[in-house]
Amino acid sequence: MNLYVFVAYKMPTLRNPQDPYWRVVTTQMPSPDLTKWVTDRVFRHDKNSPGFACLRFQESIHSFQLRQFMVNLKQGLSRLFKQSYGEELAYYSLGRFDQKKTTRLHLDGAPACAFLMLGYEPSLVKSQFLIADYASCAQEQTLTPRQFLDQKNPMFNETGQSNLKAYTQIINEWDDSESRVVIINNGSLPSGQPWPGFGVLHGADILHVPDSNTPRIINSILFTPKSETFTESELALNTFLETDAISGQIL
Numbered sequence: 001m002n003l004y005v006f007v008a009y010k011m012p013t014l015r016n017p018q019d020p021y022w023r024v025v026t027t028q029m030p031s032p033d034l035t036k037w038v039t040d041r042v043f044r045h046d047k048n049s050p051g052f053a054c055l056r057f058q059e060s061i062h063s064f065q066l067r068q069f070m071v072n073l074k075q076g077l078s079r080l081f082k083q084s085y086g087e088e089l090a091y092y093s094l095g096r097f098d099q100k101k102t103t104r105l106h107l108d109g110a111p112a113c114a115f116l117m118l119g120y121e122p123s124l125v126k127s128q129f130l131i132a133d134y135a136s137c138a139q140e141q142t143l144t145p146r147q148f149l150d151q152k153n154p155m156f157n158e159t160g161q162s163n164l165k166a167y168t169q170i171i172n173e174w175d176d177s178e179s180r181v182v183i184i185n186n187g188s189l190p191s192g193q194p195w196p197g198f199g200v201l202h203g204a205d206i207l208h209v210p211d212s213n214t215p216r217i218i219n220s221i222l223f224t225p226k227s228e229t230f231t232e233s234e235l236a237l238n239t240f241l242e243t244d245a246i247s248g249q250i251l
C-alpha cells in the first residue's frame, strides 16, 4: 500500500487551522466576489468545503446597517443558488436576540437544506465561537448527519461531544468589539445530494459578562430553498430591518 495514501486516509478531517475563513468587508453592498467566496465555502455537498464563512467590518457600523448588509448578502446568495440549483432561497426565520449564555454545539431547527446567517453587534461580553464538522464525523461513522444527531446529539450526549472534538475548531481572531457576520451551512443531508446540505454545527462559549445589563446582540436569519419553506412576510423582513426591539432573550 502506498504510504501516502494510507496516511491521508488516516488523517483526521479537521480543517487546516490556517484556513482563511475571514474576509474583511468594506461596503454595505456585498461585492459579487465576496458573495461567490461565501457560496464556495458554504454551499457544500461534501467535506471538501468548510461549510462556513466569517466576515468582519473594517469600520464599526450601526445595527441597521449590519442587518441591511445581511439582507443584501442573502439576496446575492439566493441569486447564485438559483443559478446552480434552479430555486431561490427564502426566509425561514428572522430574529434578534440578546444572547449571553454558553450554547453547546447545535444545529438550528430548520429543513434539511438550510443556511444560517448570524450578525453580531459589537459587545463588551467576551466569547468564543465554535464550528464542528458533524456531517464529516457522521460520515466516518457510516451514519447520516440526521442519524448522528438522533443518536449522539452533542447538546445532550457525551459520546457525541467526545466524537466531535477532532472535528471542532474555535474560530481564531474572534473579536467581540467588531461587527461580524457568520454564514453557516445548517444542513443535515448526507454527502453527494442534489442540494448542498452537508452541514456544520455551531456553538459559543461565553467567557466574561461585565454585568447582566451588558448586551450581546445577535441578528439571525435562516433561509432555505424556496420550496422547503413558507416565505417570511414583507412585514417580518421590514421589522427585522427597522426594529429597535430584541425579539428574544436567551439569558
Ligand SMILES: [Fe+2]
Pocket: 106, 107, 108, 202
Ligand atoms: Fe444557533
